[in-house]
Amino acid sequence: MFNIDFNGEFAAFSILSAVMIIGAVFMVSLQKVVHMVISMAAVFLGLAGMFVLLDAEFVAFVQVLIYAGAVSILMIFGIMMTNHQNKQADPVKPLHETLSAIAALCLFGMLFYAIRTTDFPDAQPLEGVQNNTFSIGELLYTGYVVPFELLSVLLTVAFIGAIAIAKKGED
Amino acid sequence: MDSFTQTAWLIPLFPFAAFLLLTALGRGYRRAGVMIGSIGSLLALIMSLLVLFERLDPNAVDYSNSYKWIDLGDYTLKVGFEVTNLNALMLVIVTAVSFLVNVYSAGYMKKDERITVFYGYVALFTFAMLGLVLSDNMLVFYIFWELVGVCSFLLVGFWYARPAARAAAKKAFIVTRIGDAGLLLGIIVLFWYMPGHALDFSSIHNVFNEGQSGAITMTITTSIALLLFMGVIGKSGQFPLHVWLPDAMEGPTPISALIHAATMVAAGVFLLARTFDIFEASAAAMHTVAYFGGFTAIFAATVALAQNDIKRILAYSTISQLGYMVMAMGLGSMTGGMFHLFTHAFFKALLFLAAGSVIHAVHTQNIHEMGGLGSKMRITAWTFGIGALSLSGIPPFSGFWSKDAILGTALDEDPFLFAIGLAAAFCTVLYMSRLFFIVFTGKSRVRQPNEVRESGLAMAIPMVVLAVLSVVAGFVETPWNGWLGNWLTGGGEEVHANGFAIVASIAVGVLGIYVGWLMYGRAYREQSPAAARMPWLVQLLERQYYVNEFYNVVIVGTVRWIGKLLHAFDEHVIGGAVRLVGFTAVAGGRVMTRLNNGQTQTYGLTAVIGLVVIIAAIVGRRFW
Amino acid sequence: MLPSYLTMAAILFCIGLYGALVKRNAVIVLLSIELMLNAVNLNLVAFSKYGVVPSLTGQVFALFTITVAAAEAAVGVAILIALFRARGTVHVDEFDEMRR
Numbered sequence: 001m002f003n004i005d006f007n008g009e010f011a012a013f014s015i016l017s018a019v020m021i022i023g024a025v026f027m028v029s030l031q032k033v034v035h036m037v038i039s040m041a042a043v044f045l046g047l048a049g050m051f052v053l054l055d056a057e058f059v060a061f062v063q064v065l066i067y068a069g070a071v072s073i074l075m076i077f078g079i080m081m082t083n084h085q086n087k088q089a090d091p092v093k094p095l096h097e098t099l100s101a102i103a104a105l106c107l108f109g110m111l112f113y114a115i116r117t118t119d120f121p122d123a124q125p126l127e128g129v130q131n132n133t134f135s136i137g138e139l140l141y142t143g144y145v146v147p148f149e150l151l152s153v154l155l156t157v158a159f160i161g162a163i164a165i166a167k168k169g170e171d
Numbered sequence: 172m173d174s175f176t177q178t179a180w181l182i183p184l185f186p187f188a189a190f191l192l193l194t195a196l197g198r199g200y201r202r203a204g205v206m207i208g209s210i211g212s213l214l215a216l217i218m219s220l221l222v223l224f225e226r227l228d229p230n231a232v233d234y235s236n237s238y239k240w241i242d243l244g245d246y247t248l249k250v251g252f253e254v255t256n257l258n259a260l261m262l263v264i265v266t267a268v269s270f271l272v273n274v275y276s277a278g279y280m281k282k283d284e285r286i287t288v289f290y291g292y293v294a295l296f297t298f299a300m301l302g303l304v305l306s307d308n309m310l311v312f313y314i315f316w317e318l319v320g321v322c323s324f325l326l327v328g329f330w331y332a333r334p335a336a337r338a339a340a341k342k343a344f345i346v347t348r349i350g351d352a353g354l355l356l357g358i359i360v361l362f363w364y365m366p367g368h369a370l371d372f373s374s375i376h377n378v379f380n381e382g383q384s385g386a387i388t389m390t391i392t393t394s395i396a397l398l399l400f401m402g403v404i405g406k407s408g409q410f411p412l413h414v415w416l417p418d419a420m421e422g423p424t425p426i427s428a429l430i431h432a433a434t435m436v437a438a439g440v441f442l443l444a445r446t447f448d449i450f451e452a453s454a455a456a457m458h459t460v461a462y463f464g465g466f467t468a469i470f471a472a473t474v475a476l477a478q479n480d481i482k483r484i485l486a487y488s489t490i491s492q493l494g495y496m497v498m499a500m501g502l503g504s505m506t507g508g509m510f511h512l513f514t515h516a517f518f519k520a521l522l523f524l525a526a527g528s529v530i531h532a533v534h535t536q537n538i539h540e541m542g543g544l545g546s547k548m549r550i551t552a553w554t555f556g557i558g559a560l561s562l563s564g565i566p567p568f569s570g571f572w573s574k575d576a577i578l579g580t581a582l583d584e585d586p587f588l589f590a591i592g593l594a595a596a597f598c599t600v601l602y603m604s605r606l607f608f609i610v611f612t613g614k615s616r617v618r619q620p621n622e623v624r625e626s627g628l629a630m631a632i633p634m635v636v637l638a639v640l641s642v643v644a645g646f647v648e649t650p651w652n653g654w655l656g657n658w659l660t661g662g663g664e665e666v667h668a669n670g671f672a673i674v675a676s677i678a679v680g681v682l683g684i685y686v687g688w689l690m691y692g693r694a695y696r697e698q699s700p701a702a703a704r705m706p707w708l709v710q711l712l713e714r715q716y717y718v719n720e721f722y723n724v725v726i727v728g729t730v731r732w733i734g735k736l737l738h739a740f741d742e743h744v745i746g747g748a749v750r751l752v753g754f755t756a757v758a759g760g761r762v763m764t765r766l767n768n769g770q771t772q773t774y775g776l777t778a779v780i781g782l783v784v785i786i787a788a789i790v791g792r793r794f795w
Numbered sequence: 796m797l798p799s800y801l802t803m804a805a806i807l808f809c810i811g812l813y814g815a816l817v818k819r820n821a822v823i824v825l826l827s828i829e830l831m832l833n834a835v836n837l838n839l840v841a842f843s844k845y846g847v848v849p850s851l852t853g854q855v856f857a858l859f860t861i862t863v864a865a866a867e868a869a870v871g872v873a874i875l876i877a878l879f880r881a882r883g884t885v886h887v888d889e890f891d892e893m894r895r
Contacts, residue, residue: 059857
């Protein structure tokens with residue numbers, strides 16, 4: 001249905017997408033929170049693989065570092081720090097869940113319809129990119145230097161803020 | 172020299188000012204209220220008499236003056252007044268009766284706590300009636316026509332605490348409205364077809380006068396005339412819309428005398444006289460009018476034979492006499508109609524006032540609970556007797572001359588109607604003698620005989636004045652002297668002097684009195700021997716030919732049914748829709764309350780659903 | 796190849812959306828949001844290779860997104876810890892302060 005000749009990229013894509021979808025589905029359907037985070041890590045790693053397929057080695061590297069590493073660990077810490085009691089049964093909200101599923105499916109249907117009906121022109125190969133990391137670094141420090149610096153400020157503020165919030169109260 | 176005529180527009184303003192003053196003063200000033208009302212109508216009477224004296228000059232020309240009211244493009248609506256001999260005569264009739272009734276009411280209504288309101292209404296009515304008389308075009312005429320209807324409504328329902336009075340007021344208003352709708356339609360049709368959309372009476376006269384009637388086709392003329400006649404039927408209590416008039420007797424008796432005997436009910440006849448040219452232009456309309464009138468005359472006269480309420484007898488008598496007037500108009504004798512209107516106004520007002528005096532004394536309206544009042548109430552008995560004789564058409568009282576003028580015309584024009592008129596005259600004499608003998612002679616059957624005494628001066632004087640007028644008013648037009656006819660119509664009408672009619676009418680009168688004396692005069696009986704033999708006939712007459720019952724079943728029933736249907740529609744369809752809207756709102760509110768549960772995920776879900784819907788709406792447009 | 800990547804991103808996004816709407820544990824909700832952000836990243840990078848005008852800008856944007864997402868995750872977890880300390884739970888449906 002996708003009218004794509006079976007090549008190496010497609011094979012890799014298929015495997016990776018299978019991994020990611022399974023991981024994502026596990027993430028929303030598993031019972032134990034730790035399992036959820038682990039399946040989420042699988043999704044993050046699969047996504048890194050996809051970035052590699054898309055010739056974005058640096059982004060893939062960052063993805064592995066930040067998501068599969070930092071964020072997953074952060075989440076596990078968050079779970080550990082918040083999950084040490086309540087084993088009470090979850091009150092089920094079937095209407096809410098059904099509606100959410102329908103809404104998500106509808107949205108997906110629309111997106112899928114849009115993707116299928118849009119006529120994407122063939123892409124020219126990306127020129128002049130030999131070293132992905134080098135090129136990105138060049139771009140960040142030339143064209144995007146102001147957003148980059150702003151982002152660094154944001155990160156600093158966010159981490160200081162996170163520490164301030166999570167810290168035990170003074171009293 | 173026409174100075175009074177030119178200021179005739181002032182006449183209605185006196186009672187109107189009285190009305191405003193009375194309304195402003197409120198209920199506190201009882202004596203002042205009586206004075207204001209009486210003075211207002213007295214001034215109007217004096218002005219009217221001055222105008223009338225000016226009109227008596229044979230060289231007097233009709234005077235009319237109008238003011239621009241509304242400009243509608245090329246068309247200008249005018250409001251104005253007109254003084255002709257006819258109007259002048261009506262002015263005097265209205266103001267005279269109105270003034271006398273004002274004086275009379277000072278005695279009759281003395282103990283009523285709303286006497287000031289009463290005088291206010293009477294003043295308003297007098298204003299409206301005078302405006303109606305003076306108006307120079309159909310539209311203004313119609314406005315005042317409705318205004319007198321409103322006053323009649325207010326005054327019939329004056330004692331609104333009584334359910335019967337309320338019902339009667341509503342009935343009077345609604346039933347006359349049926350006729351008024353016809354009148355309005357007639358005016359509209361007239362407006363449509365008149366050259367230049369002129370509605371003033373002089374243009375109507377010019378257009379419909381003989382020789383120029385080509386401007387409007389015969390069919391249209393007939394339909395206009397018949398539509399106008401519908402108004403007459405409603406207002407003048409002609410069959411089949413007569414049912415309101417007997418019920419209107421729930422109002423105070425002076426009102427019955429003023430509105431429902433002398434003036435307002437005569438407005439229909441006056442309308443006939445004002446638009447006489449239209450009727451004359453259509454033979455079919457004239458015949459209709461004549462036969463309606465004749466039928467009403469005999470119909471109401473027979474009903475009056477069997478009634479037991481003194482005022483109802485007089486009410487049916489009024490209907491019958493109005494029938495006479497309408498019949499005279501239909502026979503082409505405007506003089507006869509107006510003449511009878513003129514004399515009838517006096518003697519019928521007199522009869523009502525005398526009846527009021529009786530009711531005032533014995534506190535009942537049932538004639539079988541009266542009897543023998545003649546010895547205790549001499550003035551009332553004498554004046555009532557004069558009125559009764561006048562109504563019965565006994566010479567030389569005024570009723571004789573006017574009735575004779577009508578019967579003479581009828582004999583010349585349509586012998587069948589003459590016969591009907593004669594029969595009605597016989598019934599008239601019979602019921603009047605029955606009334607008189609039962610009430611004023613024989614033994615007293617009054618519950619509290621000691622309390623019966625003659626009414627005070629305020630009530631007696633108007634009765635005496637009216638009695639004098641009833642005697643002398645007839646001499647303005649006699650078979651050998653057609654002065655009134657000449658004066659009213661400018662000599663255009665022949666005098667129907669017919670020896671046979673005179674003899675027949677006198678004979679019928681005398682015979683009627685004799686039979687009445689035989690049946691009721693010699694000794695009081697609850698029921699005459701003739702009636703005892705025909706109980707079904709008495710029953711039929713007593714129930715007024717079951718017209719009310721018929722209307723109740725056929726018209727009221729139908730309307731009720733339609734009303735129920737519409738109500739059901741309103742209740743279930745429209746009301747259902749309204750309830751559905753309300754229910755939807757409430758249900759929507761409930762859902763919204765459920766949604767607004769403070770939980771972020773619910774809000775998120777709502778937002779996503781909204782997003783999906785918006786996208787669907789935008790994308791979906793592609794598909795249609 | 797581009798539609799495949801876009802479809803993949805859409806799947807991830809919708810699963811993330813479902814998770815964010817349904818899961819009771821706030822940490823998992825945060826994770827689901829990360830998943831949605833990742834789907835966006837996939838789109839950005841896919842367009843940077845297969846778009847009409849391929850360029851590295853998409854990758855740079857993906858980097859920015861990752862950075863912001865990291866900051867968001869950090870602050871989010873910090874807030875959750877503070878919340879847990881205050882209310883003893885991180886179940887999303889037990890917070891209905893917005894009702895008042």
